[in-house]
Amino acid sequence: MLFYEIAFPLGRFNSETVEAALQGIGALSITFTDLGSTPVLEPQVGEVRLWSDTLVRGLFDQCSSPTHALAALSAELGTAITASARVSAVQDKIWEREWLNDWKSLRFGKRLWICPWSAAAPDDPNAIVIRLDPGLAFGTGTHPTTALCLEALESRCVAGRSILDYGCGSGILAIAGLKLGAAHATAVDIDPQALLATRDNAERNGVSTNLETHGVTLPLKPADCVVANILAQPLIELASLLTGACRPAGILILSGILEAQCASVMAAYQSGFVFAEVIKRDDWCCLHARRLG
Secondary structure, three states, X not given: OOEEEEEEEOOOOOHHHHHHHHHHOOOOEEEEEEOOOOOOOXXXXXXXXXXXXXXXXXXXXXXXXXXXXXXXXHHHHOXXXXXXXXXXXXXXXXXXXXXXXXXXXXXXXXXXXXXXOOOOOOOOOOOEEEEOOOOOOOOOOOOHHHHHHHHHHHHOOOOOOEEEEXXXXXXXXXXXXXXXXXXXXXXEOOOHHHHHHHHHHHHHOOOHXXXXXXXXXXXXXXXXXXXXXXXXXXXXXXXXXXHHOXXXXXXXXXXEEEHHHXXXXXXXXXXOEEEEEEEEEOOEEEEEEEEOO
């Protein structure tokens, strides 16, 4: 199937009004992108924050008429938008996988590598390589929070130990632990797609026999190392659960925490843990702690 795209500057228009207008004339997808170089940091709850100079892009099936679509858009929003709009053909692609074309091999710590399946093996005889296809689940190592957790696992002795990966996404942290010599890993997530991706990635990396996956409803079996890369508020709410899931003298690694939220998360866990280290990167934090015995 062929597609076409209508793109125009958002200008003074409200994003919700423009989105509703595009949906009303049959847009298959609507994207807002930056025309300049202004970063958008994490918005507040319920806030929709866009760039000062925003490009709107609507994708349409080529069975519909671009001329008719522009005329309908003009009727909804006025000629100011349609006068600046451009129409371009778009080739059909497997869109959810397009970003993988630019994803490169990454090293974490001294020897842990996350590599696409199409990439050559690292030129390092000591490299521990994870081949990853995350599919629709979060976790490739490109985000600072995932990178910090991978480096934390690589720098600590997990060989022969058990690992609990709470909020596993693609399974990258559980698989990394197993590749680093962990005896067993349990991956937990609320999303069935994440559990499916985790099992598939583990099998393709040859560690599935030592991995089990569960939804969040089951009681957690205590592990020697608990790692949770989610968000600050869920980490605070899960403090009692994750504390109970970490064995005495075990390791706790928490991430997905903005620097301003770090103290609140630490306070939720301070009765059960001694914090050894706080690593920061790009406004994000990763907390390393040891369970009191």
